[in-house]
Amino acid sequence: MADTTASSSGANCLEKLKSYVKTPKGFILTGEIFVSFIVIICYGASHTGGYSSLAICEMIFAMVFFGIFMMELDKQFLVVNWVWTDLFRAGIGAVLYLIVSLINVIGGSGDGARIAGGVFGLIAGLLFAYDTYTIYLQIKSTSQHTAASTDDGV
Template identity: 70%
Template sequence: MADSATSSGGSFLDKLKAYVKTQKGTILAAEIVLSFIIIICYAASYYAGYSTVAICELVFSLVFFIVFMLGLDKQFPLVNWMWSDLFRAGIGALLYLITSLICVIRGAGDGALIAGGVFGLIAGLVFAYDTYTVYLQVKSTRQHTATSNVEV
C-alpha cells in the first residue's frame, strides 16, 4: 500500500520527507492538516461536540500515515492494510460530509461552526478521493491475482 519511495534506511525525518512526496503521503498529510483545522474551528464554536468526528479521523489518518511511512504494512501482513484503509477513508468521507452539511445548515450566527463545516466538506472530498484511489488499487490487485491464478 505504501509507495515505493520510502526507504528502509535513514532517519525518521528523511522517511517523512520521502513519503510526503508520494501520492498517498500527500493525501494522508492533507487529511491530517484538514482534520486539525476542523478541530480548531469546531472547538471555537458554540457546538464543540462536532469535533469528535475530526478527532477520530485525525487519529486514524495519523496511524495509517505512520504505518505506511515506516513500512509497517509489509511487516504485519496479518492485517489487510489496503481494505482497512479503504474502510477508513470511506467512513471518514461519509462522516465528514454528513456532519459538515449539518454544521453549515445549522451554523447561522456561528462563524466558527460554518468555517468548520466548509473545511469539513473539503475534507470529505479529500477522503472520498482517497477512497477512490484505494478502490482502484484494490481493483487492480484483484485483477492481478485473478490473472495469475489462471493455469495454462
C-alpha cells in the same frame, strides 16, 4: 564516547518522513491530517464544540496510518489487510465528514466558526472520498493482475 547510532536512526526516520510525504498516498494523508486539524480548531471555537470529536478521531486514524505506511509496517504485519482497512477508514471518514459538515453548514446560522468548520469539513469529506477512490483503484488493479491459472493438463 558519543553514541552515533541514535542520531543516525533519527535522521533515517526524518528521511523516511520527507520521502513518504512526496508520494501520492503520503500527500493525501498529510492533507487529511492538516484539514482535520483546521476543522478541530473551527469547531473548538464555535458555540457547539461537540462536533470536533469526529475530526479528532479521523485525524488520529490518519496519523496512525501515516505512521504505518511511512515506516513500512504494513509489509511486516501481514495479519491485517492494510489496503482494505485503509479503504474502510477513508470511506467511513468521507461519509461521516459529509453528513456532519452538511448539518453544521445548514444549521449554523449565527455561528461563523461552526459554518467555517462545516465548510472545511466538506473539503475534508471530499479529500477522504478521493482517498477512498484511489484505494479502490489500487484494489481493482491488483485484483485484475492476479488471474486464476488455467491448467489444461488435468
